Amino acid sequence: MKILDNIISDRGSKYSVSGAPVNSPEDAKAFIKTLCKNKKFAKATHNTWAVLLDDGPLKNDDGESGAGMVIVRMLERENLRGHLICVTRWFGGKHLGGDRFRHVQDAVRVYLDDLN
Known part of the structure; x- marks a missing residue:
């Protein structure tokens, strides 16, 4: 599991991105469960x-x-199969409107760039 922490900050909201290879829905659920064992992510x-x-x-x-569909589209563009990407947000008290989708895209891009 790779975690890139505190990569984006906007109006109090903070973002991290993580990911790992998975081969099944059970693997995906196990990934999220493992991630959330860290109290910060929980x-x-x-x-x-x-x-x-x-x-x-x-x-x-x-x-x-x-936001999940934003990640799906980016994975499809990269043809990255069998690799889960999770974007984590801690709400900072102010609504971000459409900017939240840009931040999800930016977080996924940081992760994809780090893979290469």
């Missing part, structure tokens, strides 16, 4: 994630409506 407002599996994409917005 207390996060959102742990939004996605992975492309042989059966198709699997995603979870975790309350950040639409």
Whole structure:
């Protein structure tokens, strides 16, 4: 599991991104469970994630409506299969509107760039 912590900060909200290879929905659930054993991530407002599996994409917005699909689209563009990416947000008290999607994209890009 790779975790890139505190990569984006905006109006009090903080973002991290993490990921790892997974081969099944069970692996994806195990990844999130392991991530949330860290109290910092368990207390996060959102742990939004996605992975492309042989059966198709699997995603979870975790309350950040639409963010999982943003990750799916980026994984599809990169043709990165079997690798879950999770963007974590700690809400800072001010709504970010559409900027939250830009931050999800930026976080995923940081992770993808770090993979290469």
